[in-house]
Amino acid sequence: MTSVKHMKWWGWGVEGVSFHHEDKPNLAPFVLKAVDLDLHQPPKPPLAFDDLSIPDSRADEDLLSQLSEVVGAEHTHTDPMERIIHTYGKSLRDLVRLRNGDIPRIPDVVVYPLDEDEVQAIVNRVVAADAVLIPFGGGSNISGSLEPRPAESRVVVSVDLGRLNRLIEIDEESGLARIQAGTLGPDIEEQLGSRGWTLGHFPDSFTHSTLGGWVATRSSGMQSDKYGDIADIVKGLRVAMPGETLVIRPLPSTSTGPSVREMILGSEGRLGVITEVTVQVHRIPEQRLVLGYFFPNWEAGLKAMHEISVSDATPSITRVSDARETAFSFATRKKSKGLSSLVSKGLMKVLERKGWDLEQVCLSFIGFEGGKSHVSRQKSLVKEIVTRNGGIVVGKGPGQLYDQKKFDTPYIRDFLLDRGAMADVSETAAPWSKLQQVYDNAVTAANKAYDKIGVKGWVMCHLSHSYHSGACLYFTFAFRHEGIDPLADYDVVKSAIQQAFVDNGGTLSHHHAVGTEHAAWLEQDISAPGVHLIKGVLNAIDPGQNLNPGKILPPSAEPAPAPRHEPAEGLSAH
């Protein structure tokens, strides 16, 4: 048996860990008011694996024996649990489909290679057999990048990179670490940290996502203001492509034509399997600090983040929640802990006396890293800007709390699904001049969508990942569901928000990839010739569409290729 740990097959995170509200007395009334959902109603009973109707594996003996030859029979799996685990990522759509037993096409076989040679051999054999290969890292994807096409007639092989989980070496002089692509976030930081280094890449999915997955989807972590997006962090790459391994050597910068490194970033397994990444790492800073701030309203918060981004200050995190997300944060606070001190009557009275509308308060977090004198100077530069925009420093408490809680958010989705509510996220990036407009129109679009499907819905947002020219806006939306087709209703809301992004100068996603979920907006984002260029890249490596087909490009841009082999008997046309 392969000893690679996975998340719950039916939801986010580790078995036995889940979100609960009993210790958060303000949450139930908040949720009741926001989306008409009574948290005190008993949740639906959890899903039973045995209730799923699981399609038989279509893997033939020949391919299975070829794969076993490469990775060993003990790492070649066709049992239902392995195949279900590797069917979807963890998007809301994925969770809902699993709960509904909607699994029309699941992988036929799951293999766990040990190293690059094995990965390369698998790629070659899968392509030679005209089967389909889908690379699998932590399985945390929420853009539909992992699922087989429903009508896929060829054998589907899921290649789990979980055994490629080592830090290979650190070039300490250059701050460059060679790390295997299947390594999970915590394993990366642990292996680097024991030698005094950090990668500094902390996406929300950190605990359950891998380096290869981050590269394949253009991930961004919460300290990206300092460390960069994964696209900035990745210096070298090794990718098993049909026939041969692509080798991009680690270089600080280069002038070698259209960037091949940047073709692999965001390629979602369509150009091969990323086996190894050389990343820029940093010495663990002397000091690391996250402070909380309050702003009297969203406009003031946005303006302060903008001023910070073009100032001489270089914080590691810039983040501000709108009033609704701030209210939600307050509602999830535990009794007499953490944030409760913030919303103490004393502080609120002070703010009221200053003339603040307490309904409009926006909570912000700003992070600082570096030497002590650097952090101290950054803090004072930021404080000046915050104060100039009417904000106040709240202090370390909420920052620490944010730091501790930041990876727990996805657990809430399962908690809400159990209770009949759908919650999901959509994020974008846009120039500073368009952020307010993107925000206003996305909120309006969501609310119109709620009206259309006749539900009471909620939408909240934060700004994070600031750049000189713009920032990311990250929306969370939720509604209680009673209808017969929850995903049809979900699509109305999700599509409305996505369309508002693209119509108002935002991109289809800042760091969640295209997958199948956002493919419909690709042409509106990068224009028809842009789609054509991506198609050219994919086609150069994978003319037979054997490598994770159906992702990135909208189906209209990618007709299925003619079959290379004669169709099997009984499948031929009469």
Add this chain to the structure above:
Amino acid sequence: MTSVKHMKWWGWGVEGVSFHHEDKPNLAPFVLKAVDLDLHQPPKPPLAFDDLSIPDSRADEDLLSQLSEVVGAEHTHTDPMERIIHTYGKSLRDLVRLRNGDIPRIPDVVVYPLDEDEVQAIVNRVVAADAVLIPFGGGSNISGSLEPRPAESRVVVSVDLGRLNRLIEIDEESGLARIQAGTLGPDIEEQLGSRGWTLGHFPDSFTHSTLGGWVATRSSGMQSDKYGDIADIVKGLRVAMPGETLVIRPLPSTSTGPSVREMILGSEGRLGVITEVTVQVHRIPEQRLVLGYFFPNWEAGLKAMHEISVSDATPSITRVSDARETAFSFATRKKSKGLSSLVSKGLMKVLERKGWDLEQVCLSFIGFEGGKSHVSRQKSLVKEIVTRNGGIVVGKGPGQLYDQKKFDTPYIRDFLLDRGAMADVSETAAPWSKLQQVYDNAVTAANKAYDKIGVKGWVMCHLSHSYHSGACLYFTFAFRHEGIDPLADYDVVKSAIQQAFVDNGGTLSHHHAVGTEHAAWLEQDISAPGVHLIKGVLNAIDPGQNLNPGKILPPSAEPAPAPRHEPAEGLSAH
């Protein structure tokens, strides 16, 4: 007539401006010692345009009238001077070939479109006519990116972007400026500067290169430590491709699959004509300062630059010359001005007393930009690192001089060519751990090459463009030439240096592009699958090789396409 100014048809820069040595008393003895060249010998008489044997234009009436229809007859040129100006860039190879009358294939027609619509119409008509299109910006390219293939049988159309020279608009809130691709460096800074902004991109070619050219070749400017390479600066793009314009909207960051923006960067005209670029611009900083420093030797200088790059300091320029380049700088100083104060006997005596070997002294420049308190803090952070590595602060004088002289260097090449010496540059980037090795081996390779061709040669180097994980090394090499085939000898030296780069972990070029000059090393740099990917990108847009064919890919990777049209009578095979 089209009123677009060009450089001298036979050399670098403006007519009437040239390098001279009369006011630099130390240069002649220095050059005599370095490469056995006597600057007091009379130079060769300048080349006469009438001595060139210029091939007839092959443009047929049909295509000419189609092009005139688009841009007007007054902007459609077939006269010899226009065609010669648009034949080559300004590499040493280009200058030598022009001086030798080696012009086997020159453009048949030069057109000057006014705007994107005209560019798009030209692209469509040239491709429809199965002619060849070569975009032309400032003509400063030194990697062979501009020349027609010698055996090109189709009509060659040079599209000069010189009339697309306007700043269209500034999004002041986002710091994003829309600028036409043909705008020259000084025109960009003037138009931005009058409104309080700067692009901060200052390559050595600045005065004679364009924004579109920078994008097409992945340029980097001397303040890249602060402002980034052009790849970081470019946020949005418009490119006239066959049939349709590619539109990449300005975004701070995005997750839309393989990056199309990064496919256009470095595309050297092979994917179409860049018409407009949206760039990140910055408010002109309160203070801008370049300071000079001395290090006792190259190793100490390298180490200090490395420590600065991973410190909390964020200078705009980090640059250190090796001992030979430092000696050359000293030799070009004017009587009792600028650098002379540096090498005053007083200072040198002090250094000798400190135990410095004056032959090993390395001159460094470090730039600071921002608010006054920021600059002051940066300066002291840097001073601490410099001092720790045995260096000393020399002060503002040399920094100002460097700032004033930085764009004049290319003039020296013509001066030397007139006197029988070949001088050229080769640059690379590598991780910090490999810089010393790249340096040592490139110098050794150059000297071995000089031995092989039997000349006394010179090679010097500086480090510039620092990154967290590495830096650029920029080599200048020169030798006196007496043989019959100067370019064959040049190739021995240039190839030896390039091979040393790639063999020791460096890239084929940090910011000079691939062109034809570096194509032979592409596969060694990015591996065979990398070349295959680039080929896929080019082929997706330009299957007929109508767009600047022969650039980036080595000839072996790109067989000529089958002609689309019947060959004309007399050319058909019998």
